[in-house]
Amino acid sequence: MIKPVAFFHWLPLLMAASVFSLILPAHANTWPLPPEGSRVVGENRFHVVENDGGSLEAIAKKYNVGFLALLQANPGVDPYVPxxxxxxxxxxxxxxxxxxxxxxxxxxxxxxxxxxxQDKNVVTVYPIGIGQLGGDTLTPTMVTTVSDKRANPTWTPTANIRARYKAQGTILPAVVPAGPDNPMGHHAIRLAAYGGVYLLHGTNADFGIGMRVSSGCIRLRDGDIETLFRVVQPGTKVNIINTPIKTSVEPGGIRLVEVHQPLSKDIDDDPQTLPIVLTSAMKTFKAAPQTDADVMTKVLELRSGMPVDVTRHGEAVQQM
Known part of the structure; x- marks a missing residue:
């Protein structure tokens, strides 16, 4: 049986989170950092779909989570009319x-x-859109810094982007001015790596956050990028990784696994069934006598994107 993570022992942290929520924008999912040795933050919520309750994207926007994250957490739900x-x-x-x-x-x-x-014991979690499948539209991993930020940015599409749009019947200008037709939205944060071609920016579209939709940049909802733009300064470290599996041994011995669908490499790939390669550390985690390997195998198959307790409980641990 796959067990959800119990959170009664995190009550003091959640109370602190409610205090922080009073001083941050309404949709910012900001949480106090967990105690030493722990990696768990946040608390799942539940939403009852009302009559004409809107699409899954509308619900994702209400709670500021990504579309695919909400879909993975609720397999089988109709994304258009829940x-x-x-x-x-x-x-x-x-x-x-x-x-x-x-x-x-x-x-x-x-x-x-x-x-x-900096100097605050909290973390804010934002859903993002990233690069589509395709040669020059993938978002690469990197360790870099913020080099610049700009309000009301113009967009200068690359030659490859203009060629791709032209093949689809759209002629892009050499420079798209700031305004409602600019797909970068109202704020942009430039990264130093790769000659500054990658940015964190907003969007002029409601759909696509939590999906692979961009030409390689990292896309955020307009309210989120506006907040990030205000607090992030040039020189801020940026670390972009690609890790579909996260594990943690929490204080008290609870063992948690969080599995996301790996990024597709081909248009025909099914991310729900793509093989996930375990690192040596994750193999060791799974093989440990304190881990219920059968439950972990099911978690790897489900790929719900949420932390799951895979601790082996009872006499089974004592006998090993």
Whole structure:
């Protein structure tokens, strides 16, 4: 049996989170950092679909989660017209990535950005859109810094982007001016690596956050990029990783696994069934006597994108 993560022992942290929520924008999912040795933040919520409750994208936007994250947490739900009365899990609980908690950490596989403000014991989690399948539209992993930021940016599409749009029947100008037709939205944060071609930016479209939709840049909802733009300064460290599996041994011995669909490499790939290659550390985690390997195997198959307790309980551990 796959067990959800119990969170009664995180009550003090969640109370602190409610205090932080009073001073941050309404849709910012900001949580206090967990105690030493822990990686769990956040708490899942539940949403009852009302009559004419809107699409899954509208619900994802309400809670500021990504579209695919909401779809993975609720397999079988109709993404266009969720059934009235059905209860959806809102996946706000997550394991922090295995990366230094400094500046901005982006995990491409989970389509999330983690921002660790300097000298504050909190993390804000944002859903993002990333690069589409295709040669020059993939978002690469990198360790870099913020080099510049600009409000009301213009967009200068590359020659490859203009050629791709032309093949689809759209002629792009050499420079798209700031305004409602600019797909970069109202704010852009430039990264130093690769000659500055990759940016964090907003969007002029409501759809696509939490999906692979961009030409390689990292896309955020307009309210999110506006907040990030205000607090992030040039020189801020940015670490972009691609890790579909995260594990944690929590204080007290609880063992958690969070599995996301790996990024497709081909248009015909099914990310729900693509093989996931375990690192040596993850193989060791799975083989440990404290881990229920059968449950972990099921979690690897389900790929719900949420932390799951895979601890082996009872006499089975004592006998091994």
């Amino acid at each position: 059934r009235a009365g059905s209860v959806l899990t809102i996946p706000l609980q997550t394991l922090l990535p295995d990366a230094p908690r400094v500046g901005i950490v982006i995990n491409l596989a989970e389509l999330r950005l983690y921002y660790y403000p």
